[in-house]
Amino acid sequence: MHSSALRNTWIICKHECFKRVRTRSFLITTFLMPGFLAFVIGIPAVVGAHANHDNQRIVLACAREDLAALIRDGLIDSATNSYHVTIDNDVSPAEHQRLESELDDGRIDGVIWIDADSIEKGRATYERRTARDFIWQQLVRNSVSGGFNRMRMAQSGLSPTQIKDMLRGADVDIRISGVKPGDASRDAAAIITVLLLATVLFITLLSYGVMIMRSVLDEKASRVIEVLLCSATPDELMAGKILGVGAVGLLQVVTWGTMGLAIAAPRSTLPMAGHVVPLSLMIYFGIFYLLGYLLYSAMFAAVGAAFNSTDEAQHWNFVIISPLICACTLITPVAAAPNSTLAVIASLVPFCSPVLMYTRLAVESPPAWQIVLCFAILIGTIYVVQRIATRIYRIGILMYGKRPSVREMFKWLSYA
Amino acid sequence: MVTVELERVRKSYGKFVAVDDLSFSISAGQIFGLLGPNGAGKTSSIRMMIGIITPDAGAVRLFGEPFARRHLHQVGYLPEERGLYRKITVRENLVLLGQLSGLTSRDAIARARKWAERLDIAQWVDKRVEEMSKGMQQKVQFIAALLHEPQLIIMDEPFSGLDPINANVLKDVILELKEQGRTILFSTHRMDQVEKLCDAICLVNRGRAVLQGALREVKASYGSRFVQIAYEGDGRFLARCALVESSNNYGNYAEVKLRPGADSQALLQAAMCGAKISRFEVMEPSLEQIFIDRVEKASA
Numbered sequence: 001m002h003s004s005a006l007r008n009t010w011i012i013c014k015h016e017c018f019k020r021v022r023t024r025s026f027l028i029t030t031f032l033m034p035g036f037l038a039f040v041i042g043i044p045a046v047v048g049a050h051a052n053h054d055n056q057r058i059v060l061a062c063a064r065e066d067l068a069a070l071i072r073d074g075l076i077d078s079a080t081n082s083y084h085v086t087i088d089n090d091v092s093p094a095e096h097q098r099l100e101s102e103l104d105d106g107r108i109d110g111v112i113w114i115d116a117d118s119i120e121k122g123r124a125t126y127e128r129r130t131a132r133d134f135i136w137q138q139l140v141r142n143s144v145s146g147g148f149n150r151m152r153m154a155q156s157g158l159s160p161t162q163i164k165d166m167l168r169g170a171d172v173d174i175r176i177s178g179v180k181p182g183d184a185s186r187d188a189a190a191i192i193t194v195l196l197l198a199t200v201l202f203i204t205l206l207s208y209g210v211m212i213m214r215s216v217l218d219e220k221a222s223r224v225i226e227v228l229l230c231s232a233t234p235d236e237l238m239a240g241k242i243l244g245v246g247a248v249g250l251l252q253v254v255t256w257g258t259m260g261l262a263i264a265a266p267r268s269t270l271p272m273a274g275h276v277v278p279l280s281l282m283i284y285f286g287i288f289y290l291l292g293y294l295l296y297s298a299m300f301a302a303v304g305a306a307f308n309s310t311d312e313a314q315h316w317n318f319v320i321i322s323p324l325i326c327a328c329t330l331i332t333p334v335a336a337a338p339n340s341t342l343a344v345i346a347s348l349v350p351f352c353s354p355v356l357m358y359t360r361l362a363v364e365s366p367p368a369w370q371i372v373l374c375f376a377i378l379i380g381t382i383y384v385v386q387r388i389a390t391r392i393y394r395i396g397i398l399m400y401g402k403r404p405s406v407r408e409m410f411k412w413l414s415y416a
Numbered sequence: 417m418v419t420v421e422l423e424r425v426r427k428s429y430g431k432f433v434a435v436d437d438l439s440f441s442i443s444a445g446q447i448f449g450l451l452g453p454n455g456a457g458k459t460s461s462i463r464m465m466i467g468i469i470t471p472d473a474g475a476v477r478l479f480g481e482p483f484a485r486r487h488l489h490q491v492g493y494l495p496e497e498r499g500l501y502r503k504i505t506v507r508e509n510l511v512l513l514g515q516l517s518g519l520t521s522r523d524a525i526a527r528a529r530k531w532a533e534r535l536d537i538a539q540w541v542d543k544r545v546e547e548m549s550k551g552m553q554q555k556v557q558f559i560a561a562l563l564h565e566p567q568l569i570i571m572d573e574p575f576s577g578l579d580p581i582n583a584n585v586l587k588d589v590i591l592e593l594k595e596q597g598r599t600i601l602f603s604t605h606r607m608d609q610v611e612k613l614c615d616a617i618c619l620v621n622r623g624r625a626v627l628q629g630a631l632r633e634v635k636a637s638y639g640s641r642f643v644q645i646a647y648e649g650d651g652r653f654l655a656r657c658a659l660v661e662s663s664n665n666y667g668n669y670a671e672v673k674l675r676p677g678a679d680s681q682a683l684l685q686a687a688m689c690g691a692k693i694s695r696f697e698v699m700e701p702s703l704e705q706i707f708i709d710r711v712e713k714a715s716a
Contacts, residue, residue, distance in 0.1 A: 008516060019504060222498070222499065222501070223499040226495045226499050227500075227513060230467075230488060231488060231513070231516035398469065
């Protein structure tokens with residue numbers, strides 16, 4: 001690149017970067033957005049935690065006292081929250097009716113009903129007021145089933161020590177190949193964090209791409225582009241703009257990351273704690289952000305140049321973001337089965353790979369050849385897309401008036 | 417020395433030919449008017465001069481050399497519509513455009529301040545462009561075109577949006593630039609301004625040059641077949657008179673083109689029969705008359 005071209009690109013890059021960094025909207029999104037997100041994510045967590053500590057009143061109506069005690073012990077041992085379990089040895093139909101009416105009136109929250117017939121058939125009933133609290137339902141199932149097992153074992157003559165010994169089970173220590181035992185990076189909290197980062201990747205690629213498109217449309221509408229073109233080439237303008245806006249995005253992401261680490265570091269139990277996301281994943285995040293940004297920003301710049309208004313560009317805008325949305329919807333299935341055929345293929349498709357290969361890297365260690373192939377395809381695609389986008393940009397920024405057709409845009413490729 | 421030279425330049429967009437075999441040259445220190453109706457090819461010609469687009473055929477030469485981007489540091493461009501970032505300040509706009517034209521940030525600020533004082537917008541330098549009136553924005557645009565002291569200044573409708581006082585200030589600056597030996601190209605529809613300021617013109621229509629040369633020679637070549645008449649009363653004599661080739665009648669004032677060989681005194685007598693004449697002047701044609709005449713002929 002010629003030195004004056006580099007100089008012009010640098011001037012445009014600085015201008016695009018500083019122009020945005022000094023705005024109120026940048027400061028708001030950079031410093032208040034994490035707080036807002038924490039609020040949005042935190043509210044359900046707080047509500048959920050609060051719900052778990054509700055004072056739930058459960059009546060355990062059981063025909064056998066020993067079985068009732070075993071089930072209650074199971075419930076109390078397993079539950080970390082405040083459930084009040086009351087044992088009722090009356091299992092007459094009248095009592096059943098009374099309990100049902102109390103349940104309807106809201107005086108109690110649930111009834112576990114085990115009459116003599118139930119004991120014989122090994123079948124209990126759990127009636128509750130609402131369908132919420134799935135964890136508690138599972139707990140009831142396990143405790144009732146465990147209580148029945150213990151009762152049967154005791155009936156067959158085993159002592160409580162023998163029963164306890166038989167039901168001790170075994171711990172399963174799950175290890176992932178290539179990861180040191182005790183490394184916390186692949187635990188549930190870490191996976192949630194990297195999935196969150198993959199989502200941040202999607203949001204930033206989308207929002208900064210759209211920002212570029214709007215900026216080009218604005219320059220075209222205000223005719224600033226004509227003055228700029230008198231001093232700089234379209235290629236210099238496009239490169240400067242992409243780099244400048246990209247730097248703003250990177251600055252914002254780094255600021256968010258630093259804020260997250262600073263807030264989470266003293267609280268080792270939080271998933272955002274520094275040791276949870278290894279440095280390698282942070283580096284991958286930076287690389288995929290840059291590559292994804294270079295790919296999408298060029299397309300958004302070309303669309304901005306080709307059309308006259310946001311409304312006109314909307315259709316193409318959707319075409320561009322479709323693969324990105326597709327990648328976003330695949331984050332969870334790919335994370336759940338990172339070696340499935342779907343995950344491997346989707347993570348190699350260049351328009352999805354910045355999000356999906358990152359997701360795979362976060363939850364497992366894909367074969368090296370797949371990572372190399374992903375980068376090779378992605379970089380090759382960036383090169384081709386940038387070339388096409390630059391040609392459309394060169395012609396499009398000087399075209400005013402009617403909306404160009406796809407055929408016309410193909411023609412532009414031959415003009416440059 | 418020739419500052420700008422277009423030689424048989426052609427530019428088409430698909431089937432539409434915007435500029436067709438256009439040739440003209442602008443000498444150093446000249447004020448040159450590029451005239452023509454809408455869609456005549458003026459903007460495409462200017463864009464080829466400043467390298468925004470490349471000609472399909474022909475050659476563009478700046479400062480005696482084939483066009484190269486390095487020449488653009490010697491070119492200032494004022495587009496017809498305001499080409500400024502509206503959300504940033506005047507100073508930031510001028511520093512950006514100055515830097516792209518090869519100035520350092522410090523030089524750009526110093527020169528911007530000097531020009532802002534000269535054009536009486538110094539108090540607006542730290543305001544956002546969107547807060548300014550159209551006329552003031554035009555002044556900023558004017559400064560942006562002159563900031564790097566270019567040898568060639570290309571101006572598309574430079575007086576649009578300016579009140580008569582500010583138009584006069586700008587006119588003085590343009591004449592000063594001419595005295596300094598700068599070359600100035602106007603692209604405009606405002607014939608009165610061109611007539612007062614330009615040394616030479618090129619009239620383009622449908623991408624082709626239909627008339628060009630030194631303004632004085634162009635007007636002289638049209639002879640003295642043009643008459644201005646100020647009158648009161650019935651103006652229908654103009655339509656009836658066989659001496660009149662064409663006329664532009666405003667109700668109590670008319671610009672008349674006589675038929676070749678017609679006697680202007682005979683027209684005066686005919687006019688006096690139908691109306692009271694307060695002024696009758698035989699003169700060279702105005703540029704507007706030439707413009708209309710040529711464009712109508714070319715379109716016929």
